Amino acid sequence: MKNLGRLSETEMEVMEVIWELATSVTVNQLLDIFKTKGWKTSTLSTILNRLIEKGFLTKSLNGKVNYYDPALTLSEYKKSETQSFLSRLYNGxxxxxxxxxxxxxxxxxxxxxxxxxxxxxxxxxx
Structure with missing residues (x-):
């Protein structure tokens, strides 16, 4: 598994929702889910782009709409984080x-x- 970037608390919150949905998602769907946060489209787009850069999401275009999919499962993420944690603090x-x-x-x-x-x-x- 490639070396993933570290997730901020907000990025983790977004990824948990995407993993739970287990289907492609759009910015509008996520804005609806996170409406209590009051995020603007640009804010959520920035978060999603960071998740793509860190290797957590992929993006595909269908018509004029971007769809986001996880690049790894929650289980794969947990395994990667566990290995990183053990490596950093406990000699692996x-x-x-x-x-x-x-x-x-x-x-x-x-x-x-x-x-x-x-x-x-x-x-x-x-």
Missing amino acids: KAKNFIAALVDEDELSKDDIAELKEWFTREDGKK
Whole structure:
């Protein structure tokens, strides 16, 4: 997967709506969805263009209307963000992240038991 740009809070909000709709969207559709924000067409167009530049959206023209589609799924985005997070803070290792949670008492005994059960279950799938 290519290296994606970082999403601002507003960009993430727009992408979450697009992922949830699971169909091509237009600026007018998004303006209607985000009407409580009071965005103008130019504001939303700027956000969408940034999402295209960052690799999150593609744009196609049908007649005089632009249609926007996600360039990746929410699941693919989560995987990319997780890999980036682990790489930046934990030398690319999930074990280091989990160890940090345990060392900082962020995981309860129940959490640890659930993780052990999950790892056992997942190991048996292979």
